[in-house]
Amino acid sequence: MRSIHVSAITDAVKKLCMEANYDLEPDVLRAFDRALGTERSPAGRQVLQILKDNAELARAKKIPYCQDTGFVVCFAEIGQDVHVEGGLLADAINGGIRAGYTEGYLRASIVRSPFDRVNTADNTPGVIHTELTAGATLRIQIMAKGGGCENRSKYKMLTPAEGIEGVKAWVLECIKTAGPDACPPLIAGVGIGGTFEKAALLSKKALFRELGSPNPDPAADALEKELLERANRLGIGPQGYGGDTTALGIHILTYPCHITSLPVAVTIECHAHRHKEAVL
Amino acid sequence: MIKTAADGIKEVTPPLSDADVESLTAGDRVRITGTLYTARDAAHGRLSPLVEGGKPLPIDVKGQIIYYTGPSPARPGDVVGSVGPTTGGRMDKFTPGLLALGLKGTIGKGGRSQPVKDALARHKGVYFGAIGGAGAVLSRFVKKLEVVAYEDLGTEAIRRLEVEGFPAIVINDCHGGDLYQDGVRQYARD
Numbered sequence: 001m002r003s004i005h006v007s008a009i010t011d012a013v014k015k016l017c018m019e020a021n022y023d024l025e026p027d028v029l030r031a032f033d034r035a036l037g038t039e040r041s042p043a044g045r046q047v048l049q050i051l052k053d054n055a056e057l058a059r060a061k062k063i064p065y066c067q068d069t070g071f072v073v074c075f076a077e078i079g080q081d082v083h084v085e086g087g088l089l090a091d092a093i094n095g096g097i098r099a100g101y102t103e104g105y106l107r108a109s110i111v112r113s114p115f116d117r118v119n120t121a122d123n124t125p126g127v128i129h130t131e132l133t134a135g136a137t138l139r140i141q142i143m144a145k146g147g148g149c150e151n152r153s154k155y156k157m158l159t160p161a162e163g164i165e166g167v168k169a170w171v172l173e174c175i176k177t178a179g180p181d182a183c184p185p186l187i188a189g190v191g192i193g194g195t196f197e198k199a200a201l202l203s204k205k206a207l208f209r210e211l212g213s214p215n216p217d218p219a220a221d222a223l224e225k226e227l228l229e230r231a232n233r234l235g236i237g238p239q240g241y242g243g244d245t246t247a248l249g250i251h252i253l254t255y256p257c258h259i260t261s262l263p264v265a266v267t268i269e270c271h272a273h274r275h276k277e278a279v280l
Numbered sequence: 281m282i283k284t285a286a287d288g289i290k291e292v293t294p295p296l297s298d299a300d301v302e303s304l305t306a307g308d309r310v311r312i313t314g315t316l317y318t319a320r321d322a323a324h325g326r327l328s329p330l331v332e333g334g335k336p337l338p339i340d341v342k343g344q345i346i347y348y349t350g351p352s353p354a355r356p357g358d359v360v361g362s363v364g365p366t367t368g369g370r371m372d373k374f375t376p377g378l379l380a381l382g383l384k385g386t387i388g389k390g391g392r393s394q395p396v397k398d399a400l401a402r403h404k405g406v407y408f409g410a411i412g413g414a415g416a417v418l419s420r421f422v423k424k425l426e427v428v429a430y431e432d433l434g435t436e437a438i439r440r441l442e443v444e445g446f447p448a449i450v451i452n453d454c455h456g457g458d459l460y461q462d463g464v465r466q467y468a469r470d
Contacts, residue, residue, distance in 0.1 A: 040467070041463075041466075041467060043449075043463075047411055050411055050414050050417060051411070051413065051414060053417055054411075054413070054414040054415070054416045054417040055416075057416040057417055057420075058362070058416040061355075061416070062355070063352070063355065063358070063361055063362050063416050063419065064352050064361065064362040064415065064416065065362070065413065065415065065416055066362060066364055066412075066413045066414075066415045066416075067349060067350060067351050067352045067361065067362035067363050067364050067415040067435075068350075068364075068366065068415075069352055069362075105352060105353045105354070105355050105361055106352060106353075107350065107351070107352040107353065107361070107362075107435050108434060108435065109350075109435070117322065119433075119434050119435075119436075121434065146413075148366060148367040148389075148390070148412070151367070179390070179391060179460065180389065180390050180391055180409075180460050181367050181369060181389070181390030181391060182390075183389065183412035183413045230470070233468065233469040233470050234464070234468060234470070235463065235464040235465070235466070235467035235468030235469065236460075236463070236464055236467075237463055237467055239389065239409065239411055239412060240389075240390070240391075240409075240459075240460045240463060241409075241449065241459060241460075241463045242459075242460075242462065242463020242464060242465075242466045242467040243463065243467050244467060270412070270413055271413055272413040
């Protein structure tokens with residue numbers, strides 16, 4: 001059994017929240033460069049170049065890449081041989097969010113209730129998913145998830161008869177309807193299988209894979225490549241001004257499902273794809 | 281006032297007249313200099329009953345431009361933090377009423393509803409797009425910032441910004457033009 005004190009967790013989350021918002025991950029920057037090599041639209045190329053400049057300025061001045069500094073979605077993988085000491089894991093994570101957002105000049109975007117909509121003023125709470133794993137480490141992944149693109153995320157229960165063609169049509173429909181609203185070029189996280197909530201969770205988790213990396217499942221990888229190619233034929237382009245770069249990636253995770261079901265959840269993520277991780 | 285600069289970009293200075301708005305076409309690149317008012321979901325929620333009841337608003341929207349944004353806090357010594365546009369469609373419900381009061385422009389990102397497009401034609405209004413997610417770059421064009429109403433709303437308060445050369449593009453003009461539709465028509469390959 002290994003002990004990890006809550007203060008170490010709070011410190012790690014604080015740092016991840018700040019860095020995620022100031023330093024766009026290299027996988028996203030590489031995706032912009034790949035897109036600049038293929039984009040035909042002059043307006044689209046200009047947008048991609050401005051996004052690169054924006055990332056550079058945000059990093060240099062430590063100001064957020066986007067003013068929507070997001071809802072913090074945290075996946076915590078806790079080794080079964082870890083003992084969290086000194087308090088609750090969720091409190092430690094929320095403490096890190098609070099410190100990161102208030103000390104880091106990041107926007108408070110969370111309201112305490114969907115009804116009275118009073119801002120909590122420190123961007124807490126986050127959405128925290130915990131999973132038990134083997135070993136004695138704690139892996140914390142965080143995403144600062146933008147609201148505009150999240151609003152375009154969708155879910156559909158397909159029938160087994162609709163099959164893989166039904167899945168393709170639905171994912172492309174989601175990207176098409178997200179259109180310019182979701183700040184393209186976008187990334188689609190796709191969860192296929194499981195139950196209602198499992199597919200939705202997978203669609204978020206899928207976004208953490210490095211952009212441009214192959215899916216370890218060959219069937220899912222082929223599907224991702226076909227969907228990305230087709231998404232980029234829709235013509236929406238960077239910011240929706242028309243062009244060839246509508247999506248930077250389609251990431252799929254699957255799970256076994258019931259004989260009656262083919263659930264498909266699509267999380268839409270914008271180009272401000274702020275994700276970071278730490279292992280304690 | 282609108283003038284075309286030597287580089288072909290239209291220099292937009294509010295307040296705008298009907299003729300100014302009529303001179304803009306979907307796809308035109310513009311630089312805006314002067315006053316912008318920020319307002320997003322919560323501020324529009326408070327303005328709405330005033331508009332419907334014919335009561336005075338905390339800002340005079342006549343000839344003005346509303347920027348849909350909720351900036352991040354400024355670091356000490358900075359005017360503003362990150363300040364990019366939010367999705368305009370969420371304000372669709374409120375926009376026709378404000379255009380009827382003389383509002384001339386809005387800045388956001390993402391598509392607008394048909395009733396908004398109809399109201400742009402009827403009242404001579406324009407919808408500009410700024411680059412969503414480029415809030416750090418856009419902050420450089422903001423020279424002054426002042427909260428003018430609803431301070432309790434935090435980032436959603438109404439702010440008066442003084443901008444210089446703020447870059448945007450015409451998405452929806454008052455003649456029915458729509459850059460998003462034109463863009464897809466030009467580049468779709470299926």
